[in-house]
Amino acid sequence: MGKNNLLKRKKFLIVDDEPDILETLEELLEIYDVTKAKDFDEAKKLLETQYFDVAILDIMGVDGYDLLGIANNRKVIAVMLTAHALSPANVVKSYEEGAASYMPKDEMANIVTFLTDIFEAREAGKSLWWRWYDRLGGFFEHRFGNEWEEKRKQLSGDFHI
Numbered sequence: 001m002g003k004n005n006l007l008k009r010k011k012f013l014i015v016d017d018e019p020d021i022l023e024t025l026e027e028l029l030e031i032y033d034v035t036k037a038k039d040f041d042e043a044k045k046l047l048e049t050q051y052f053d054v055a056i057l058d059i060m061g062v063d064g065y066d067l068l069g070i071a072n073n074r075k076v077i078a079v080m081l082t083a084h085a086l087s088p089a090n091v092v093k094s095y096e097e098g099a100a101s102y103m104p105k106d107e108m109a110n111i112v113t114f115l116t117d118i119f120e121a122r123e124a125g126k127s128l129w130w131r132w133y134d135r136l137g138g139f140f141e142h143r144f145g146n147e148w149e150e151k152r153k154q155l156s157g158d159f160h161i
Contacts, residue, residue, distance in 0.1 A: 006030055006076065006116050006123075007112065007120040010031075010033070010054060011033045012032055012052065012056065013034075013046055013050075013056070015037045015057050015058055016058040017038055017062050018061065020148065025056060025108065025111065029112070034140050035052070038062075038064045039062055039154035040067065042065065044045075044070060047067065047070045047076065048070065051100075055067065056078075056081050057078055057080055059082040060082065060084040060096075066071060068080065068094075068098065076127070077144030078100055079100055079101045079102075079114065081104075081108065082105060083105040084087075086143075088144050091140070100128035100129070101117075101132055108157075117130070117135070
C-alpha cells in the first residue's frame with residue numbers, strides 16, 4: 001500500500017507558534033485534511049471538540065507535553081516536533097509520555113514518511129516507534145554522541161537497537 005493510501009482520509013492537527021512552520025507543514029501535507037493551531041488554547045479547544053487521527057505538536061512554544069496528554073486522552077496519535085527541545089532527554093520523555101514519534105524540525109521535510117511509518121506499524125500491530133531509530137538514530141548519534149548513547153539505553157527494544 002502506498003504512502004498516500006495509508007494517510008488518505010486521515011485528519012491532521014498541526015500545532016506550532018511559528019507561522020512559517022505551520023505553513024511548511026501544511027504544504028507538506030497539502031493533499032490531506034489539515035487543521036492548524038498557533039497556540040496552546042486554540043489546540044486544546046480543537047483537540048477537545050473535533051476528531052483528529054494525528055496531532056503534530058511543537059514542544060516549547062505551545063506547551064506540547066500538556067497537549068500530548070490531551071491527545072492521549074482523546075486517542076489521537078501524537079508526533080512531537082521540535083527545534084528548541086531537541087535533546088536525548090526529550091526523546092525519552094516523548095516516548096514515556098505516549099507520543100508516537102519525536103521529530104527534529106530539521107527532518108520536517110520527511111513528515112509523510114514518518115507518518116506512514118506510524119500507520120504501517122499500527123496496521124502490523126507493532127510499536128509506533130518501530131522505524132524511528134532506523135530513520136533518526138544516525139541524526140542523534142551525530143548530534144549528541146555519548147549523551148545519546150546513554151539515553152538510548154533507557155529506551156525499550158521498540159527501537160531495534
